[in-house]
Amino acid sequence: MAALPLNLKQGSAVHRAIQAVVVLALVLFALRAATTWNRSGLSLLTDALIIAIAVTGLNLLVGFTGQISIGHSAFFGIGAYTTAILVDTYGWSPGWTFFPSVAVCFVVGVVVGLPALRLKGIYLALVTLALAVAFPSLLNRYESVTGGAEGIKGLRYLPPSWTGLEGRSDLAVWFFWLALGLLLITSLMARNLLRSRVGRSMIATRDNETAAEVMGVNIALVKTGVFGVSAAMAGLAGSVFALKLTLVDPTLFTLILSIELLVGMVIGGAALLWGPIVGSLVLVYGRDLAKSIGEDNNIDGLGGIMFGVLLIVLMFAAPQGLVGLWRRLRIKVVRILPKPPVSAAPPPTPSVDSHEPALVAAPADPDQ
Amino acid sequence: MRRTRWMAVALAGALVLAACGDDDDEGSGSDTTAAATTAAPDTTAGGADTTAAPDTTSAPDTTEAPDTAAFEVDTEACEDPDAATAPIEGDIKVGTSLPLSGGPAVLFAPYADGFKAFWEAYNAQGGVGGTQKVDYTIKDDQYTANLTKTAVDEMIDEGVQVFTGIIGSPNNAAVRDDLNALCYPQMFASTGANAWGDIESYPWTSGLLVPYSVESAAFHDFALTQKPEGGTAAIFYVNNEFGQAYVKSFKKVAEEEGLIEIVAEEKIDAADSGAPTAQMTNLVAADPDFILAIPLGAQCIAFMKELGNARAANAEFTPVVYQTATCANPIFFGGAGAGADGVFTSSNLLPEVYSTPNPASPGPKAYADALRAVKGDANPTNTAAAAGYLAAEFTAHVLEEAQKSDTGITRASVINAMRNINFQSSLTQPGYPAIMNAEDGFIGEVTQITQWSAAESIFKPVGDIISFEGETLYTD
Numbered sequence: 001m002a003a004l005p006l007n008l009k010q011g012s013a014v015h016r017a018i019q020a021v022v023v024l025a026l027v028l029f030a031l032r033a034a035t036t037w038n039r040s041g042l043s044l045l046t047d048a049l050i051i052a053i054a055v056t057g058l059n060l061l062v063g064f065t066g067q068i069s070i071g072h073s074a075f076f077g078i079g080a081y082t083t084a085i086l087v088d089t090y091g092w093s094p095g096w097t098f099f100p101s102v103a104v105c106f107v108v109g110v111v112v113g114l115p116a117l118r119l120k121g122i123y124l125a126l127v128t129l130a131l132a133v134a135f136p137s138l139l140n141r142y143e144s145v146t147g148g149a150e151g152i153k154g155l156r157y158l159p160p161s162w163t164g165l166e167g168r169s170d171l172a173v174w175f176f177w178l179a180l181g182l183l184l185i186t187s188l189m190a191r192n193l194l195r196s197r198v199g200r201s202m203i204a205t206r207d208n209e210t211a212a213e214v215m216g217v218n219i220a221l222v223k224t225g226v227f228g229v230s231a232a233m234a235g236l237a238g239s240v241f242a243l244k245l246t247l248v249d250p251t252l253f254t255l256i257l258s259i260e261l262l263v264g265m266v267i268g269g270a271a272l273l274w275g276p277i278v279g280s281l282v283l284v285y286g287r288d289l290a291k292s293i294g295e296d297n298n299i300d301g302l303g304g305i306m307f308g309v310l311l312i313v314l315m316f317a318a319p320q321g322l323v324g325l326w327r328r329l330r331i332k333v334v335r336i337l338p339k340p341p342v343s344a345a346p347p348p349t350p351s352v353d354s355h356e357p358a359l360v361a362a363p364a365d366p367d368q
Numbered sequence: 369m370r371r372t373r374w375m376a377v378a379l380a381g382a383l384v385l386a387a388c389g390d391d392d393d394e395g396s397g398s399d400t401t402a403a404a405t406t407a408a409p410d411t412t413a414g415g416a417d418t419t420a421a422p423d424t425t426s427a428p429d430t431t432e433a434p435d436t437a438a439f440e441v442d443t444e445a446c447e448d449p450d451a452a453t454a455p456i457e458g459d460i461k462v463g464t465s466l467p468l469s470g471g472p473a474v475l476f477a478p479y480a481d482g483f484k485a486f487w488e489a490y491n492a493q494g495g496v497g498g499t500q501k502v503d504y505t506i507k508d509d510q511y512t513a514n515l516t517k518t519a520v521d522e523m524i525d526e527g528v529q530v531f532t533g534i535i536g537s538p539n540n541a542a543v544r545d546d547l548n549a550l551c552y553p554q555m556f557a558s559t560g561a562n563a564w565g566d567i568e569s570y571p572w573t574s575g576l577l578v579p580y581s582v583e584s585a586a587f588h589d590f591a592l593t594q595k596p597e598g599g600t601a602a603i604f605y606v607n608n609e610f611g612q613a614y615v616k617s618f619k620k621v622a623e624e625e626g627l628i629e630i631v632a633e634e635k636i637d638a639a640d641s642g643a644p645t646a647q648m649t650n651l652v653a654a655d656p657d658f659i660l661a662i663p664l665g666a667q668c669i670a671f672m673k674e675l676g677n678a679r680a681a682n683a684e685f686t687p688v689v690y691q692t693a694t695c696a697n698p699i700f701f702g703g704a705g706a707g708a709d710g711v712f713t714s715s716n717l718l719p720e721v722y723s724t725p726n727p728a729s730p731g732p733k734a735y736a737d738a739l740r741a742v743k744g745d746a747n748p749t750n751t752a753a754a755a756g757y758l759a760a761e762f763t764a765h766v767l768e769e770a771q772k773s774d775t776g777i778t779r780a781s782v783i784n785a786m787r788n789i790n791f792q793s794s795l796t797q798p799g800y801p802a803i804m805n806a807e808d809g810f811i812g813e814v815t816q817i818t819q820w821s822a823a824e825s826i827f828k829p830v831g832d833i834i835s836f837e838g839e840t841l842y843t844d
Binding site: 169172291294 | 448469470510513518521525537541542545549550607610613
């Protein structure tokens with residue numbers, strides 16, 4: 001028997017086979033969920049996928065670019081309200097509202113990102129905190145557009161005819177595939193972005209802003225651009241959320257939501273591509289489990305206390321998130337050696353499984 | 369970058385696919401929800417009914433059955449008409465969703481105790497018609513609309529056939545489209561929003577509380593009895609859907625009558641828990657003849673305490689103050705001390721329910737006993753608990769009427785019985801039964817102004833019972 005850990009070359013046949021098996025397992029799981037799970041099970045999973053879309057955006061900003069945001073509930077809400085207003089006031093077909101929601105949130109994200117050019121750390125956090133706090137008040141203030149405290153109700157989005165799904169009975173299945181598809185695409189976009197020059201610029205900006213600027217990174221462009229992309233992803237999630245819930249109102253997009261998104265990112269693992277997905281699943285299912293425990297035992301607040309304790313334990317056991325923990329454990333069994341760089345230069349010291357992606361050498365693979 | 373561009377194209381493609389094709393499938397409310405029709409009366413039409421609370425005899429029903437067409441739901445508009453008309457045999461699964469944890473649970477959790485108390489006592493006596501027990505489920509939604517949706521989805525999967533007493537306007541709104549399209553009864557939504565009277569678009573949904581518009585009109589009329597020539601009014605409200613519904617209703621009736629001028633509006637956020645000192649200062653400065661106060665939960669206490677401070681500091685500040693029925697809880701008024709003395713509110717419950725923990729009349733006594741049986745330290749004067757009991761009692765009556773119909777209990781016969789209800793609850797004002805029919809979508813249209821006596825720690829009825837029966841109109 002070979003000594004552990006086993007070394008696998010990235011891109012080798014065995015590595016590809018393992019990846020194929022993982023992908024196949026996930027596809028089979030999704031098919032099984034869509035065809036055999038009941039309404040509530042599928043709805044809960046869909047909620048986790050929607051949150052994961054937003055957390056993926058947040059992870060780009062916080063995890064990979066090093067900018068803090070406590071204001072993502074506002075971007076999520078702007079996406080939701082853009083969809084709701086276009087459907088309710090202007091009679092748009094719900095599916096088409098995703099485009100303007102993404103565009104509006106990108107623009108707002110870029111504008112909100114401007115202070116990030118001069119602010120860092122807790123000061124930037126305060127600016128985004130103000131956004132999160134002000135957003136519900138703004139919704140109340142501009143009642144003629146947003147419906148004020150009553151919000152906008154009665155949003156309807158039935159499965160498109162080409163899906164073969166019909167009516168509200170199949171709505172849970174439709175939203176599951178929609179959320180899964182959008183999460184898949186946003187995750188792949190994030191992955192490819194991080195492997196590109198822009199991604200390396202983001203990581204360089206996070207690791208050492210001065211050094212990155214000296215090396216030619218346009219810090220202003222990177223910071224504001226990532227803020228925009230991150231906000232756009234949160235807005236897309238908000239749009240799907242609004243259509244699934246059939247309504248929007250100011251109480252849904254408070255500071256609590258921002259904190260939940262941050263918690264989802266940290267539980268899963270910041271700066272890791274699988275982190276948002278795992279973190280969102282734990283967040284949504286953990287909250288539901290805690291609620292059920294409270295109902296079953298008829299003890300006020302028991303569920304919330306248990307969920308809080310779980311989060312604390314998780315942070316002690318897995319300070320780099322659950323995906324980080326998984327990587328630490330996996331390294332003891334299998335190490336994946338990255339491809340050597342394309343240049344003829346001798347390969348650098350492998351940075352496999354490091355959390356800090358290399359700047360100049362082979363781009364780190366944050367989804368390993 | 370090439371990969372990123374491809375992914376951007378893929379995202380755009382996916383969004384287009386998501387967008388395409390849904391135009392044809394979308395419809396107006398009438399397309400996706402089961403429509404209502406009126407038809408010749410069937411056997412579920414309400415007469416004078418006397419479903420008794422456990423161990424009680426109901427107050428006699430003195431009202432004639434209304435001379436209107438009976439309601440009959442059109443199940444062909446359901447996504448699964450067969451399921452809506454399938455007989456429900458054995459135990460009947462009834463579900464509700466409300467905040468059992470989180471901040472609002474302080475106010476609403478006793479509702480669950482009242483709900484549970486009724487069903488436990490009712491099942492002990494044999495259940496519906498003595499043959500079918502009620503298997504009830506209470507889920508926690510933390511007063512959050514998306515959790516209400518999750519809770520209702522779970523209950524549908526668990527086989528719940530009838531939903532009743534769900535608390536909160538956005539919470540009920542979040543599940544209304546689904547339940548109407550799938551044809552599940554969504555009865556006695558525990559909110560006073562006007563939306564629950566929309567028989568045409570949402571025949572499977574009804575409210576429980578006296579509509580906020582009715583209460584606003586009642587306060588307006590009461591104010592004019594105090595000062596017939598009219599006067600000035602100020603409004604203090606929580607700035608959310610609940611508060612704004614009252615404000616709009618009161619402004620509308622004041623504008624129509626033209627006798628009361630609104631001179632000040634002060635608001636607080638729903639999450640505010642501190643004393644509304646600044647707002648009270650402004651109210652004192654406005655010096656109105658009347659104040660309509662619309663706080664929520666613990667804010668009821670904070671407002672009255674602040675009112676007491678203002679009155680103590682300014683002897684000339686003596687407006688007629690009315691707090692909405694959602695504050696009409698002896699726990700709130702008692703907690704406010706002297707500040708609550710003389711403050712008016714309203715209720716459609718019997719005075720015994722909210723005035724004494726040991727009522728003697730059969731209905732209130734049965735309620736108090738049942739409540740203590742499920743929770744020994746429960747306070748029967750807590751009107752939230754009474755509301756939960758009331759919702760369950762109405763539901764039991766509807767199930768009994770449905771059982772008597774030709775088809776027995778089906779989801780359709782349940783909704784027909786609900787829409788044709790004519791029932792005197794054991795907890796509400798005798799002589800004023802709850803009535804709904806094809807033209808009347810509101811069940812609670814009767815109220816009684818009361819005034820708190822801090823010395824005696826009770827609400828005292830003031831004036832006559834006010835009835836708007838059959839007059840409430842649904843407005844979008």
